Amino acid sequence: MLVTNISGVSHPKPVSARAEATRARLEATAVELFEVHGYEGTTTAMIAASAGVSEMTFFRHFRSKEGVLFDDPYDPLIVQAIAAQPTGLPPIRRVSAGLRAAWAAISLPDVETVRRRVRIAGTTPSLRAGMWANMARTEDGIVEQLVSDGTPEPIARMASAAVLAAMTAALTAWAADDSTMLGAMLSQAFDVIDGASRA
Amino acid sequence: MLVTNISGVSHPKPVSARAEATRARLEATAVELFEVHGYEGTTTAMIAASAGVSEMTFFRHFRSKEGVLFDDPYDPLIVQAIAAQPTGLPPIRRVSAGLRAAWAAISLPDVETVRRRVRIAGTTPSLRAGMWANMARTEDGIVEQLVSDGTPEPIARMASAAVLAAMTAALTAWAADDSTMLGAMLSQAFDVIDGASRA
DNA sequence: GCGATCAATGTTAGTGACTAACATTAGCGG
DNA sequence: CCGCTAATGTTAGTCACTAACATTGATCGC
Numbered sequence: 001m002l003v004t005n006i007s008g009v010s011h012p013k014p015v016s017a018r019a020e021a022t023r024a025r026l027e028a029t030a031v032e033l034f035e036v037h038g039y040e041g042t043t044t045a046m047i048a049a050s051a052g053v054s055e056m057t058f059f060r061h062f063r064s065k066e067g068v069l070f071d072d073p074y075d076p077l078i079v080q081a082i083a084a085q086p087t088g089l090p091p092i093r094r095v096s097a098g099l100r101a102a103w104a105a106i107s108l109p110d111v112e113t114v115r116r117r118v119r120i121a122g123t124t125p126s127l128r129a130g131m132w133a134n135m136a137r138t139e140d141g142i143v144e145q146l147v148s149d150g151t152p153e154p155i156a157r158m159a160s161a162a163v164l165a166a167m168t169a170a171l172t173a174w175a176a177d178d179s180t181m182l183g184a185m186l187s188q189a190f191d192v193i194d195g196a197s198r199a
Numbered sequence: 200m201l202v203t204n205i206s207g208v209s210h211p212k213p214v215s216a217r218a219e220a221t222r223a224r225l226e227a228t229a230v231e232l233f234e235v236h237g238y239e240g241t242t243t244a245m246i247a248a249s250a251g252v253s254e255m256t257f258f259r260h261f262r263s264k265e266g267v268l269f270d271d272p273y274d275p276l277i278v279q280a281i282a283a284q285p286t287g288l289p290p291i292r293r294v295s296a297g298l299r300a301a302w303a304a305i306s307l308p309d310v311e312t313v314r315r316r317v318r319i320a321g322t323t324p325s326l327r328a329g330m331w332a333n334m335a336r337t338e339d340g341i342v343e344q345l346v347s348d349g350t351p352e353p354i355a356r357m358a359s360a361a362v363l364a365a366m367t368a369a370l371t372a373w374a375a376d377d378s379t380m381l382g383a384m385l386s387q388a389f390d391v392i393d394g395a396s397r398a
Numbered sequence: 399g400c401g402a403t404c405a406a407t408g409t410t411a412g413t414g415a416c417t418a419a420c421a422t423t424a425g426c427g428g
Numbered sequence: 429c430c431g432c433t434a435a436t437g438t439t440a441g442t443c444a445c446t447a448a449c450a451t452t453g454a455t456c457g458c
Contacts, residue, residue: 016405016406016454018405018407018454019406019407022407043443053407054409059445060406060407064444064445065445090394090395090396092394093394128332129329129331132328132331133324133328154368154372154384155391157368158365158369158388158391158392159396161364161365161368162365162368162392163361165361166358166360168360169353169357173356173357185353192357192358193291193357193361194394195289195393195394196289197291215425217424217425217435217436221435242414242415243416244414252437253436254415254416256435256437258416258417259435263415263416264414264415
């Protein structure tokens with residue numbers, strides 16, 4: 001539930017109401033603690049204790065400590081939007097146009113929640129990499145689509161990595177400054193990719 | 200000593216001959232063990248034991264296990280090359296042109312060593328992020344240069360993130376396939392950024 | 399209601415990366 | 429050869445994370 005899951009695809013876990021409640025409680029507790037003590041200053045033991053469960057239970061609901069912030073299920077919407085772009089475009093343009101379209105087509109459900117999370121990630125050096133890793137599946141999906149339309153794999157990977165990196169930069173810039181708007185930042189990022197941004 | 204240290208800038212540590220020898224022994228031992236048992240299958244205790252030192256000594260020479268593979272000191276050459284590009288170009292073009300020039304200007308001392316390391320990093324999911332983190336200082340340097348030439352900071356960060364991401368993709372693609380040449384891969388990456396790459 | 403069942407949680411014990419504090423050794427200059 | 433300091437060793441810890449097994453609790457057939 002961060003940024004590459006644009007349309008709100010949910011986890012396939014067949015969860016009971018109790019489990020879902022526990023997960024939600026852990027998630028909320030964790031984010032609050034991160035904001036107060038910082039990510040590194042918050043231990044998984046603290047999160048579990050504050051949520052009233054054992055540490056083991058924390059790891060049953062989240063793959064890792066990072067997993068509290070990053071666990072986007074793969075969202076096919078992005079890949080579909082890219083597939084819809086003309087194959088005649090240079091790959092990087094095709095990806096940027098696709099992402100532009102994907103973002104324009106939706107409206108994020110709870111923008112402020114996302115902003116809080118991205119802010120934590122953007123201000124913690126060790127988490128910047130995690131944000132990137134969270135997009136791995138999305139990158140793979142984009143690459144697969146480009147390749148199936150005839151783009152050589154290395155080229156496809158370079159193009160998607162570049163665009164997703166610019167997008168990530170846009171997200172962290174947006175999260176860091178409350179006066180900015182997500183749409184505007186993303187638009188700037190795609191403009192940068194398209195070489196349309198000057199100076 | 201990986202990829203963002205193009206001109207061989209060395210660490211500023213005032214090292215004795217003995218310490219340098221120990222460091223080199225640990226480094227070589229570690230890479231060999233990584234290649235045999237995989238990165239995750241190699242413990243720091245194994246590395247230390249194989250090198251004939253205590254585990255503590257390992258961490259005195261390397262910040263972390265990842266640090267064995269990634270510890271590029273910041274290389275000002277790249278930033279200089281970017282600074283030399285015309286300020287009239289769109290930021291992303293300026294960065295790609297600068298990196299193109301930087302890579303053309305040098306020849307990597309021991310290409311095969313680099314390839315071994317990048318291969319380990321590229322084939323270990325948890326290390327892909329580390330490669331990226333290793334370039335943080337370089338990214339910051341590029342951003343600083345662009346900003347001092349009038350580019351707004353968010354734009355500068357989007358542009359450098361995008362180009363470095365494409366470059367990283369080129370490096371992993373090169374390392375994964377022994378029949379490819381580094382220069383050709385990098386050239387392709389910059390072509391992708393410039394939108395010159397078709398299909 | 400009542401027990402059975404299975405998911406959800408707890409407990410315990412461990413591994414591996416990494417740190418801090420303090421003790422020891424080894425090589426160099428005098 | 430002595431002493432000094434850098435380099436290394438030892439010990440004892442913290443924290444993220446895992447495995448194996450025990451326990452609770454909600455829901456379902458009855």
